[in-house]
Amino acid sequence: MRQAWIITKRELYAYFATPMAFVFIAIFVAMTGAFTFYIGRFFDRNQASLETFFSFHPWLYLLLVPAVAMRLWAEERKSGTIEQLLTLPITTFEAVLGKFLAAWLFCGIALLLTFPMWLTVNVLGAPDNAVVFVSYIGSFLMAGAFLAIGMCMSALTRNQIIAFIAGSVVCFLFTMSGLDLVLNFFRLWAPDAVVTTIASFSFLTRFEALSRGIIDIRDLIYFLSLISFWLFATVIAVETKKAA
Amino acid sequence: MTAMVVVDRLVKTFGNFVAVDGISLTVAKGEVLGFLGPNGAGKTTTMRMIAGFLTPTSGQASVCGHEVANDPIAVKRAMGYMPEGSPSYDDMTVRAFLTFIAAVRGFEGADAQRHIDRAVERVVLDEMIDRPIDVLSKGYKRRVGLAQAILHDPPVLILDEPTDGLDPNQKHHVRSLIKEMASEKAIIISTHILEEVTAVCTRAVIIGNGKLLADGTSDQLLAKLPDYHAVAVVVPVAQVDAAVAAMRGVPNVAYTQSETIDAGTARVRAIPKINAPILSDVASAMRNAGINVAEIFQDRGDLDDVFRLITTGAVKSAA
Numbered sequence: 082m083r084q085a086w087i088i089t090k091r092e093l094y095a096y097f098a099t100p101m102a103f104v105f106i107a108i109f110v111a112m113t114g115a116f117t118f119y120i121g122r123f124f125d126r127n128q129a130s131l132e133t134f135f136s137f138h139p140w141l142y143l144l145l146v147p148a149v150a151m152r153l154w155a156e157e158r159k160s161g162t163i164e165q166l167l168t169l170p171i172t173t174f175e176a177v178l179g180k181f182l183a184a185w186l187f188c189g190i191a192l193l194l195t196f197p198m199w200l201t202v203n204v205l206g207a208p209d210n211a212v213v214f215v216s217y218i219g220s221f222l223m224a225g226a227f228l229a230i231g232m233c234m235s236a237l238t239r240n241q242i243i244a245f246i247a248g249s250v251v252c253f254l255f256t257m258s259g260l261d262l263v264l265n266f267f268r269l270w271a272p273d274a275v276v277t278t279i280a281s282f283s284f285l286t287r288f289e290a291l292s293r294g295i296i297d298i299r300d301l302i303y304f305l306s307l308i309s310f311w312l313f314a315t316v317i318a319v320e321t322k323k324a325a
Numbered sequence: 326m327t328a329m330v331v332v333d334r335l336v337k338t339f340g341n342f343v344a345v346d347g348i349s350l351t352v353a354k355g356e357v358l359g360f361l362g363p364n365g366a367g368k369t370t371t372m373r374m375i376a377g378f379l380t381p382t383s384g385q386a387s388v389c390g391h392e393v394a395n396d397p398i399a400v401k402r403a404m405g406y407m408p409e410g411s412p413s414y415d416d417m418t419v420r421a422f423l424t425f426i427a428a429v430r431g432f433e434g435a436d437a438q439r440h441i442d443r444a445v446e447r448v449v450l451d452e453m454i455d456r457p458i459d460v461l462s463k464g465y466k467r468r469v470g471l472a473q474a475i476l477h478d479p480p481v482l483i484l485d486e487p488t489d490g491l492d493p494n495q496k497h498h499v500r501s502l503i504k505e506m507a508s509e510k511a512i513i514i515s516t517h518i519l520e521e522v523t524a525v526c527t528r529a530v531i532i533g534n535g536k537l538l539a540d541g542t543s544d545q546l547l548a549k550l551p552d553y554h555a556v557a558v559v560v561p562v563a564q565v566d567a568a569v570a571a572m573r574g575v576p577n578v579a580y581t582q583s584e585t586i587d588a589g590t591a592r593v594r595a596i597p598k599i600n601a602p603i604l605s606d607v608a609s610a611m612r613n614a615g616i617n618v619a620e621i622f623q624d625r626g627d628l629d630d631v632f633r634l635i636t637t638g639a640v641k642s643a644a
Contacts, residue, residue: 087428091414098416161412165473168376168408169429170401323378 084171088179089186092153096187105149109191112141117198129206134198135216135292139256139284142227147248149187150231151241153180154319158239163323177315181225181232181308188224192217212294219291222304223284227252229311236318252284259283328353329481329511330375335384337370337535344370346535347384352511354480357503359526360515363636367535368515369409372485375513376406388481402430405477409485411470415459419450419469422458423476430477444472447502464495471499475506482512488521500525519628522546533636547626549635556607557594559586559620568593571614577601590619 096102113134117123121133157163166176202208231248238244257263258279267276280286287300330352337345345367352358360368373379375386377397385392391399413422423444427437445451448468453461458469467487474482487503488496503512503525514525522529523543531539531546539546547553560568565583572581572595583593597603604623611618 084429087425090428091417091425094421095414095416160415161408161410162414164373164378164408165412168378168401168404168406169426170398170431171429172398 082175085175085179085182088171088176089183092180092183093186096183102187105145106191106194109141109145110194113137113195114198116141129202129208131198131202131208131213131216132292134195135220135288138220139223139288142224143249143252143256146188146224146227147231147234147245147252149184150228150248151235151244153184153232154236154315155239155241155244158323159241163319167319167323173316173319174312177232177312177319181229181312181315184228184232185221185225188228189221192221192224209294212292215294215296216292219288219300222291222301222308223288226255226284226304226307226311229308229315230255233311233315233318236315237322255282256284259286330386330388330513332371332375332386333384335371335374335386336382337367337374337379338382343535345374345381348532348535348537349384350530350537350540352481352513354511355508356528357507357512357514357526359522359529360513360532361517361519361522361529361632362515362532364517366532366636368532369485370535371532372406372483372513372515373408376404376408376483377401378408402477403479404481404483405474405479406482407470407474407484407487410489411467413458413466413469413473416457418457419445419454419461419472422469423472426473426476432477440476440478443478444476447475448472449498464491467491467495467499471502480510482506482510484512484514486515486517488516488518496521519632522628531632531635538635539631543628546628546631549631550626552594552596552624553626554602554604555594555596555624556604557592557620557622557624558607558611558616558618559590559592560616560618562589562591564616565591565593567614568611568616571610571616572607575603575606575610577603577606594624 116137117131117134121137123133126133154163157166167173171179199213202213203210227248230251231244234247234251235241235244237247260283264276264280267279271279281303287303290297290300328351330350332348332350335345335348336343348367348371350358360371362368370379374381375388375393377393377400380394385394387393388400389403391403393400414425417425420441423441424437427440430440432440445454448471450465450468450472453465458466461469467490471484471487474484484503488499491499500521503514506512507525507527514521516522526543528540528542529546530537539549558568562585569581569583572578572593575595577598578595579598581593581595583591585591595603595607602623604621608621611621
């Protein structure tokens with residue numbers, strides 16, 4: 082765990098060594114605001130809640146989180162530093178976990194910097210801050226799941242653009258699987274159990290519950306086990322593809 | 326002589342391509358082993374398997390008694406490894422990078438600082454310590470790679486082409502650094518520069534097509550040349566026949582060659598039977614025959630020739 086944390090610190094250093102981190106955070110904060118006020122019609126709704134704010138998170142993550150994840154392994158392979166990293170006395174799992182935690186913390190920082198939204202609703206009215214808090218937790222967990230997927234895609238290629246697109250596509254499937262658009266296709270021929278299973282894999286379904294302030298232990302387990310699965314898949318991808 | 330690195334019948338295949346084909350060798354403390362071979366011979370693949378970066382298809386390697394397959398972390402602790410081209414995190418400064426390496430190696434605070442200072446001093450990097458790695462010249466980048474490899478003062482060092490792409494001064498510096506450290510470590514370096522073997526290695530192996538073709542000191546390798554220890558004399562053209570006759574009278578001479586240098590002088594070479602030294606015998610034969618010798622010298626042989634001969638298969642391996 083100590084070794085993983087050393088990797089985390091190095092990765093965070095790498096994020097903030099370039100202006101990319103600040104650009105990313107600025108875009109994230111600006112876009113959450115823009116979506117909430119313009120598309121979500123925050124003022125017209127006349128409600129002191131952040132529901133619309135959070136409802137755009139899955140769609141923003143779809144674009145932005147794979148961009149955070151794409152460099153994690155693809156860059157190491159492209160520059161050859163993966164050989165340096167994996168011949169140090171650390172296990173592949175520690176390296177994977179360390180990198181994931183760094184990216185997750187980075188997303189957490191971006192998420193925390195949306196606090197002016199929270200201040201705004203508290204100035205304008207009296208929102209249920211417990212709901213807001215649970216929603217933030219839900220959003221953070223969802224970002225972790227997106228990241229774990231994106232990191233696995235990054236481990237499969239040395240090209241960051243491919244990692245980004247593959248990450249977005251897989252995340253998109255996980256997001257969309259709760260929509261009728263996708264489910265209707267399966268309803269045509271698949272038994273109900275299959276349709277329910279597919280729907281239960283959706284980020285949207287899980288996140289909606291959390292963003293209404295409902296903490297269901299199953300939703301937490303869902304996100305955490307999804308993250309674990311993709312971290313494990315990343316370890317395998319790194320092990321098998323490291324020298325390619 | 327304790328064997329610090331033991332490699333036992335290592336094989337690595339990529340699909341149908343056999344990159345390393347049953348290489349076995351040992352390296353003891355105090356030895357500097359040179360991996361010689363053409364590009365693509367399997368030097369880097371072998372090193373990567375010893376370093377625990379690649380998993381062998383079969384066979385095994387161990388470092389300081391730890392098997393790479395069973396205890397890769399112990400192996401990586403006991404070893405300093407510089408990958409080919411010494412890739413390091415370009416976005417970091419030298420100091421930040423070495424601090425990261427020190428942390429991974431388990432050093433903290435003043436202890437880490439002491440190790441970093443010592444490594445930086447050894448590779449002469451102090452001027453660059455606060456520069457980002459991506460602005461450094463190739464020579465300095467290589468020093469960063471060396472500094473991270475020796476930071477924890479490991480008993481085993483594996484350096485993949487440590488002098489590749491450096492200018493003569495930098496090469497000299499890296500070589501003297503390796504020689505300085507050689508007495509208390511087991512060191513493996515790979516190179517395709519043959520002068521490096523004579524300059525720093527106590528022993529060399531020649532690898533070609535994934536196989537170990539020869540293993541020995543540079544003298545032992547030179548002895549594989551058919552004309553090793555050949556003796557050449559420069560004589561007046563008029564005395565060539567007499568010189569040839571005198572040489573043929575020496576018991577260990579296998580055959581002779583003669584060529585004209587210019588109008589007045591010619592060179593005659595005596596090639597010995599199976600590497601027997603013949604210099605003094607040839608010299609006295611010349612004197613006895615009353616030949617007017619202008620020059621006499623013994624061929625030292627050229628490692629380049631050994632290398633070409635062995636890797637192109639012209640000489641059968643004795644290993």
